[in-house]
Amino acid sequence: MNPFEIVSQFAVQGPILDVKPLGSGLINDTFRVYTDGPEDYVLQRINHAIFQDVELLQHNIDCVTAHIRKKGGNTLTFLPCKATGKTYWTDGETFWRVSVFIRDSYTYDTVNPEYSYCAGKAFGAFEAMLSDIPDTLGETIPDFHNMELRARQLRDAVRADAVGRMKEPEVQAILKDLLQYEEEMCKAERLYREGKLPKRICHCDTKVNNMLFDKDGNILCVIDLDTLMPSFVFSDFGDFLRTAANPVAEDDPVIEKVDFRMDIFEAFAKGYLEGATFLTPVERENLPYAACLFPYMQAVRFFADYINGDTYYKIKYPEHNLVRTRNQVALFHAALSRVPQMKAYIASL
Ligand code: GN1
Ligand code: MG
Numbered sequence: 001m002n003p004f005e006i007v008s009q010f011a012v013q014g015p016i017l018d019v020k021p022l023g024s025g026l027i028n029d030t031f032r033v034y035t036d037g038p039e040d041y042v043l044q045r046i047n048h049a050i051f052q053d054v055e056l057l058q059h060n061i062d063c064v065t066a067h068i069r070k071k072g073g074n075t076l077t078f079l080p081c082k083a084t085g086k087t088y089w090t091d092g093e094t095f096w097r098v099s100v101f102i103r104d105s106y107t108y109d110t111v112n113p114e115y116s117y118c119a120g121k122a123f124g125a126f127e128a129m130l131s132d133i134p135d136t137l138g139e140t141i142p143d144f145h146n147m148e149l150r151a152r153q154l155r156d157a158v159r160a161d162a163v164g165r166m167k168e169p170e171v172q173a174i175l176k177d178l179l180q181y182e183e184e185m186c187k188a189e190r191l192y193r194e195g196k197l198p199k200r201i202c203h204c205d206t207k208v209n210n211m212l213f214d215k216d217g218n219i220l221c222v223i224d225l226d227t228l229m230p231s232f233v234f235s236d237f238g239d240f241l242r243t244a245a246n247p248v249a250e251d252d253p254v255i256e257k258v259d260f261r262m263d264i265f266e267a268f269a270k271g272y273l274e275g276a277t278f279l280t281p282v283e284r285e286n287l288p289y290a291a292c293l294f295p296y297m298q299a300v301r302f303f304a305d306y307i308n309g310d311t312y313y314k315i316k317y318p319e320h321n322l323v324r325t326r327n328q329v330a331l332f333h334a335a336l337s338r339v340p341q342m343k344a345y346i347a348s349l
Contacts, residue, residue, distance in 0.1 A: 001091060003031060003043060009089040010079040010098040013037040023107075024209070025224070026313045032101060040101035041079070045094055050312070051226060054095045056138045058087045061225045063135035064201070071129055074221040076100070105212040105220050111244050113267035115217055119244070120268040122219040123206055123236050124275020130201040131278050137201060139229045144204060147186045150297055154178070154304040163309035171307065174325060178300060181332075185296045187289060188232050196282050199230040206236045207243040233283050237272060238294030241265060245291075246331050250298070251324045258327055260334035265291065266345055273349055288342035292335045299328035 003019040014037015022032040022042065027050055033041040051057045061078065068075040077100040078087040088097045111119065143149045158166060158175060165171055191197035203210075204227035212220040243250065245264040248257045269287060273279070305312045306321035315321060 003033075006089070006096050007033050007041065007043055007098060009081055009083070009096070010041075011082055012041055012079060012098065013039060019043060028226070033098070040103070042099045042101050044097050044099075046088065046097060046226075048095050051095075051140055053138070053140065054088055054090070055086075057140045057226060058097065060137045060140060060228050062087055063133060063137060064130060064225060064228050067133045067135070068126075068129055073126075073129055076102075076221065076223060076225065102212055102220060104214060106215065107209045107212060109209050109243075109249060110247070111208055111264070113263045115213070116240075116244055116264045116267040117271040118213075118217065118219050119208070119211055119240060120271025120273075121275040122211065122222065122271075123203065123240060124272040124277075126222050127200060127202060127233065127236060127276055128278055133201060137229055140227060141229075144227060144229065145231050145235045145297065146189060147293065147297055147300075148189045150300045150304070151182050151186065154300050154307075157304040157307040161307065163307075165307050165309075170322075174303060174329060177329065178296075178303065181296060181336075185293055187286070188234055188293065191282065191286075192232070197232060197286075198280070198283075200233055200278075201228065202231040202233060202235045203228055204231050204235045204239070206240040208240060209243070232290075233276065233279065234286065234290030234293055237269075237287055238290035238292075241268060241291045241335075242294040242298060242328075242331065244268065245335075246295075246327075248327070250327055251320065252327055253323050255326050255330040258330040258334060260291070260331060260338050262338060262341060262345075265338070265342060269342075269346060270349060273346075284346065287346055288339045291342060292332060292339065295328045295332035295335055299325050299332055302328060 004016050007016055012035065014035040016033060016035050018034040019031050023030045027047045029045040031043040033043050046054055048054060065075045065078065079098045080087060081089040088095055188197060203222060205224050210224040211222055214220050245261045247259055247261060302321045302324040306325060310321055313321060
């Protein structure tokens with residue numbers, strides 16, 4: 001079906017002029033819809049293999065956007081489907097949704113400390129706003145940021161060795177390195193089982209380019225709401241730093257350039273702690289752990305996907321997931337070496 005017909009399933013205004021690819025997500029396909037009316041739109045094909053319960057996915061998004069709007073915050077506006085009134089449309093095979101395109105907005109793949117401070121405040125405030133949401137949200141991908149599960153998935157991938165990549169010496173070396181830290185990195189699940197760590201509604205994909213800025217660097221709103229779900233606050237804190245504190249992209253092959261920038265960490269932590277006024281001492285104390293956990297978890301996920309033969313993340317060339325893995329492993333080690341400094345900084349705030 002052509003995109004024009006898909007868009008016209010939704011209550012859009014004005015004739016549609018054009019539909020063009022937008023953004024750089026690794027999971028869904030995104031397009032900008034140009035119209036002759038007052039608004040342009042964003043059309044997205046939801047990756048149904050990954051988000052298997054689209055009804056639940058859109059339920060979470062509908063509840064959260066309504067709650068934020070009620071509180072006077074800025075958020076995305078999804079259009080109802082003309083036939084069903086739901087915020088998605090399906091032909092039985094593919095799933096689509098449409099939201100209003102936010103004009104004069106900018107996304108960045110790298111940020112300076114000033115923008116990181118604003119992002120910290122915005123994500124902290126975002127979580128604070130959701131702390132009293134009356135609705136029940138489900139896990140759109142069950143155990144999405146559960147490190148124990150991700151570690152098990154890596155072990156399963158290694159055991160199956162579906163495409164014979166375990167014979168590569170580098171793969172063996174990376175595996176050995178990652179396994180050394182497995183227990184330490186599964187701390188969050190242990191704290192949760194001991195009743196010391198709560199789950200809260202988190203964004204769970206706080207990479208730096210999931211935030212819209214205006215031309216002066218103010219945050220307009222948080223986007224990519226697919227993974228909104230109950231999780232540990234570590235998710236949002238850690239995943240932002242994973243992308244923002246690294247001076248290079250997550251798939252940059254020159255790993256000598258990978259680093260964990262403390263100026264970005266400090267600015268983000270300061271903003272986050274000002275916005276997230278609800279944190280318990282255990283959550284606060286473990287923010288440096290979160291900064292290590294997310295590069296680690298992402299390394300494990302990219303690595304497992306490489307071993308599985310690239311079935312999850314979109315890749316642009318055959319070694320892409322291995323290159324991503326090397327980058328994230330380097331970032332993990334850089335972050336780990338800065339834990340004492342991170343702890344001292346958090347304690348000083
Ligand atoms: C995926 O599709 P995108 O780029 O928003 C992934 C995140 C990863 C990220 C790595 C549902 O996000 O968890 O951190 O790639 N989303 C899902 O770039 O798996
Ligand atoms: Mg995403």
